[in-house]
Amino acid sequence: MKAKGFAKHYYLMMLPGFVWLFIFSIIPMFGIIIAFQDFNPGQGVFNSEFVGLETFKYMFQLNDTPVIFFNTMFIAIMKIIGNLIVPLLFALMLHELRYIGLKRSIQTIVYLPHFLSWVILGGVLLDIFAYQGPINQLLGVFGLKPILFFGRADLFPFLIVGSDVWKEFGFNTIIYLAALTGINPALYEASGIDGASRMRMLWHITLPGIRTTAVLLAVLGLGNVLNAGFDQIFNLYNPLVYSTGDIIDTWVYRTGLLNLQYELATAVGLLKSVAGFILISVSYYLAYKFTNYRIF
Amino acid sequence: MKVKGKIFALLILLFLLLLAACSDDAGTNEESEGTDEETTTEETTSDEDADPFGAYEEAITIAIGQEVDPTDTSLEEGETPLNNKYVNHVKENLNINVEHAFTASPSNYDQKVSLAIASNDLPDAMIVGPVELRQMVEADQLADLTQVYEDYASPAIKEIIDSTGGVALDNVTFDGKIMAIPNSQASADGIHNMWIRKDWLDKLGLEPPTTIEELKEVARAFVEEDPDGNGEDDTIGLAGPDTSNKLYANFLESTNNLYGFDGIFSAHHAYPGYWIEGEGGDPVYGSTLPETKEALATLRDMYAEGLIDKEMGVREDSGESVISGKTGMFSGPFWMPYGPITDAVTENPEANWQSYAVPLDENGEYTPHLSTPTSSYVVVRKGYEHPEAPMKMLNNLFAHESEFDHMEGGGGPGHYPLRLVYAPADEMEVTTVAMREVLAGTKEPEDFYDMPAYKLIKNDVDTVFDAKLEPYDNMDIEHWDITSTSFTRAYSALVGTAPQVDTEVKGVPSLIYSQTESMEDRWVNLKKLEDEIFLKIIMGTEPLDSFDQFVDDWKQQGGDQITEEVAEVVN
Secondary structure, eight states, X not given: OHHHHHHHHHHHHHHHHHHHHIIIIIGXXXXXXXXXXXXXXXXXXXXXXXXXXXXXXXXXXXXHXXXXXXXXXXXXXXXXXXXXXXXXXXXXXXXXXXOHHHHHHHHHXXXXXXXXXXHHHHHHHHXXXXXXXXXXXXXXXXXXXXXXXXXXXXXXXXXXXHHHHHHHHHHHHHHHHHHHHTSOHHHHHHHHHTTOOHHHHIIIIIHHHHHHHHHHHHHHHHTXXXXXXXXXXXXXXXXXXXXXXXXXXXXXXXIIIIXXXXXXXXXXXXXXHHHHHHHHHHHHHHHHHHHOOOOO | OHHHHHHHHHHHHHHHHHHHHHHHHHHHHXXXXXXXXXXXXXXXXXXXXXXXXXOOSSOEEEEEEEEOOTTOOOSOTTOBTTBSHHHHHHHHHHOEEEEEEEEXXXXXXXXXXXXXXXXXXXXXXXEEOHHHHHHHHXXXXXXXXXXXXXXXXXXXXXXXXXXXXXXXXXXXXXXXXXXXXXXXXXXXXXXXXXXXXXXXXXXXXOOOOOSHXXXXXXXXXXXXXXXXXXXXXXXXXXXXXXXXXXSSOOSSSOSXXXXXXXXXXXXXTXXXXXXXXXXXXXXXXXXXXXXXXXXXXXXXXXXXXXXXXXXXXXXXXXHHHHHTTOEEEEEEOTXXXXXXXXXXXXXXXXXXXEXXXXXXXXXXXXXXXOOOSOOOEXXXXXXXXXXXXXXXXXXXXXXXXXXXXXXXXXXXXXXSTTOOOBXXXXXXXXXXXXXXXXXXXXXXXXXXXXXXXXXXXXXXXXXXXXXXOSSTTOOSGGGBOTTSTTHHHHHIIIIISHHHHHSOBOOBOOSOOSOOTTHHHHHHHHHHHHHHHHHHHHHTSSOTTHHHHHHHHHIIIIIHHHHHHHHHXXX
């Protein structure tokens, strides 16, 4: 009896998510056909002429294709690494704080940027890093020449990764803190009696205690390796940094929506989806292998 | 188990319903479109005595896509883009209710149009450019306006369109059918003069520059000698393009490029973005020629020396630093008082912005590139019940625009729905000369009353004394009443257009101003190649010689093929 009631709730709770998934992810999949067509918006997906693999041939001739795939992977992998290590270190440091009030307030403050959208943060960052902005004025104090940060292709990926980590690390810290509180305090007591130092405790108790969480977060992050963050890059980039900052999503947006090359945009999007599918399968397998995380 | 099964059944039912709803929608749409078309053909053929200015007996509705500039403050309190004096005038005169299918800010308008085309969810009428027009014709999304143009275009508009020598109608004729209503703009829109702070020149004891070398000297003085006198090193010599403008106007968008380097290129006889005649007489693409490389070298040096805005290409709006009084020079067409200048002089009444036909080439001649007479088009969705309504709105606007242009809080041109510019090619030059003659007292305003094609000229000569103060031959800003409602227009004519009236313009046109067939697929990527590398060369992140690599790449990636096509079109 009890079990039945439970099940009903769960299915009902699942329903909105399912509907959302169906409308926004399953139905649009039919649009993949566009990649194989000479798409004519007046005639729609069903009546446009088929041209086979022509679009894909053109896609592989373009210099842009390898560049945007590399940029996407590079930025996304750096983000995964940054978003794993920075919050971990921060959580460990916060965990050592004795005043609960201070700990709580720091935790809340660093977690605030997570709630701001990139449209707003983009404007703020552009101002902070502007040619006559505060960062350059600070450099000027040390006698350094001002740098046009968002015009420098060599710096752009690092600005992107840095600002993303700054925005998100507070949120990830909370996950680690939750894992840290899950460690049995008796272990610390016992090792204290045995004369273990702080560093020893960290190495032998704390880190093993949150290993599963860290590995799980890393492995799940792999599924996002082809999502380098459209919102963020779209609000910050410009033609000067296309060579290192243009990712698949921004390229597809410009090609398909601004330049009306629907077929090409769809073909690149499809390639991304195929690569993404493979990577998610691999990350699921790894998650299962290392942490016994399973869906099915 | 039972419950599980039921819930799954429910889920499946829900999906089926969703699917049904989707397909249902599409079905009814098609049906209604079908019937619409029938009624349209009936109406246009049966309506024998077509009246270009006639009001509809029953109110009709038109849903348009419109550009709305959020920074445009010309509306009065309580007015909206759909409820203002001009829109109400359309309602009274024609019995047409204007509605918005979508609105977008100027920098996002093209994107909204693309989205509407791609999703086939079109407004009844909107304004598009040549690339979108071609796309929509191919997608069979547009109503055939041949008959509408014949029957409904007012004689004044027809006269102006005919004055382009067939160019305007050629641009919208596909397979012998007129698929859009073209505009016809004054050639002044395509000439980019140099606007310079004359008060800064005077303060530093400089003469207006003529050559590129002198221009560099002026820019250097503006950067280094603290012309705004605030003791800080914060002034910009020459403004550069922002993210919504271009390094130079090109053959597809040949007018109204703000803060570009058009003048510096053309003083080198370089015409990047234009198709010009090569040495053998065959068409060549200006961006691939050695003159362009020379001009890039000049700009690169200027940027490296700090004479050009360091933040060019990254800025959201280069006009902001013009308004705040940090910029000393920028390039733009005659109508810049409608852009940042009116705000700039309101902010600082001493900002004496004057326009000059500079820089000149090595022979001392002014050789800017010229624009096409027509570049924007009103299109009507296929199946719209009243395809003649947009034409009537255009007739009405042309006949009454001058009443609204000078009106206090009239909404301004930015709030006229479906506004196409209709102007004889020499409208601005003629207006400038007329205003000067009236100011000088050699002619009376009445002498210019009977010029219907020059729709604003009557108002211009009537109101010129409101804005211009004595002495009438000195155009410095202290001799103007900047609070007058006719200031913007009069300043655009007497200052903005003066350079091309007083200087002989040896302009260079492009051989074509529209796309050829293989450009549809290839142009975007070639253009991106060009934009990226030129910007980087100027800003010093790529060596100047990467220009040669660009030329090779450009030719290989479809440029050669396109050049052949252009040759076929031209010959």
